[in-house]
Amino acid sequence: MAQSQTQLAAHQHGKSRVRIGRVWRIGDDSNRGMTATDTQKNCVYYVAKQLAARPCSPEEFGVALARHFVDTYPATVWKAKVAVEMMPWRRLDVGGQPHDHGFVWQGSEIRTAYVTADSKGKVEVTAGLKDLKVLKTTQSGYSGFLHDRFTTLPDVGDRIVATSVTATWRYSRPPASYDAAYGAVRQAFTSAFYGPPKGGVFSPSVQFTLYQMGKAAIERVPEVESVFLNMPNLHFIPCVPVTTKSFDNDVYVATSEPHGNIEAVVTRAAAAPHCRL
Numbered sequence: 001m002a003q004s005q006t007q008l009a010a011h012q013h014g015k016s017r018v019r020i021g022r023v024w025r026i027g028d029d030s031n032r033g034m035t036a037t038d039t040q041k042n043c044v045y046y047v048a049k050q051l052a053a054r055p056c057s058p059e060e061f062g063v064a065l066a067r068h069f070v071d072t073y074p075a076t077v078w079k080a081k082v083a084v085e086m087m088p089w090r091r092l093d094v095g096g097q098p099h100d101h102g103f104v105w106q107g108s109e110i111r112t113a114y115v116t117a118d119s120k121g122k123v124e125v126t127a128g129l130k131d132l133k134v135l136k137t138t139q140s141g142y143s144g145f146l147h148d149r150f151t152t153l154p155d156v157g158d159r160i161v162a163t164s165v166t167a168t169w170r171y172s173r174p175p176a177s178y179d180a181a182y183g184a185v186r187q188a189f190t191s192a193f194y195g196p197p198k199g200g201v202f203s204p205s206v207q208f209t210l211y212q213m214g215k216a217a218i219e220r221v222p223e224v225e226s227v228f229l230n231m232p233n234l235h236f237i238p239c240v241p242v243t244t245k246s247f248d249n250d251v252y253v254a255t256s257e258p259h260g261n262i263e264a265v266v267t268r269a270a271a272a273p274h275c276r277l
């Protein structure tokens with residue numbers, strides 16, 4: 001018999017990465033009095049069902065739900081925080097006639113409401129919107145900023161400006177109508193951004209315009225005491241086509257990243273600022 005030319009020189013085998021969970025049950029692990037998150041979900045449907053009298057705003061829904069938690073579970077819940085988002089379904093318009101039951105996903109922005117309620121009866125309402133996309137093709141520039149050896153951006157007297165607005169605003173007291181107040185704040189934002197239909201208004205920077213928008217909201221709605229705004233600068237970069245080799249103010253590279261991230265809080269004088277929620 002021919003002698004083998006190979007031999008098993010080394011060997012090992014075993015189970016890798018055996019994952020384990022080990023609990024040492026020390027002390028009282030009771031869940032007594034705790035509201036399960038599943039129960040909390042059911043409360044959302046319950047409160048929605050209760051609000052039957054008329055269509056309500058996201059702020060009113062948030063208040064009703066937050067109060068439900070502190071009122072129903074006083075032994076364990078001393079403060080409830082609720083965040084509501086309202087999706088932009090709008091009644092369909094057919095040749096000027098509102099459709100009986102047809103809705104369409106319209107407009108870019110989502111309406112938001114953040115409510116806290118505590119067991120002493122204190123309620124705080126912060127309303128807001130997100131993804132409000134706005135753009136104007138002129139009446140915007142950016143110049144006079146610091147130029148040094150790291151700067152490549154030229155001063156421009158005319159450019160496209162575009163952003164996606166996220167805003168929250170805190171109420172010092174409830175307005176007569178949350179829906180009307182929302183409409184007024186949104187209107188204040190867009191008027192300050194665009195200016196009048198004929199001629200518009202010049203924006204020397206996103207920062208300047210952001211401040212004007214916050215200021216307009218506070219001046220427009222007396223119950224608003226603090227406005228947070230986040231406005232990424234969604235750059236439209238001048239494009240120089242290979243054929244003409246010149247930029248004629250008409251072709252741009254539309255970008256979303258990287259973008260300048262610009263945000264601020266504007267308050268009524270002496271009011272405390274609030275943070276992004």
Ligand SMILES: O=c1[nH]c(=O)c2[nH]c(=O)[nH]c2[nH]1
Nearest residue numbers: 142153204205206207233260
């Ligand atoms: O309105 C602007 N603000 C900036 O801070 C900035 N920075 C930049 O590169 N472009 C712009 N535009």
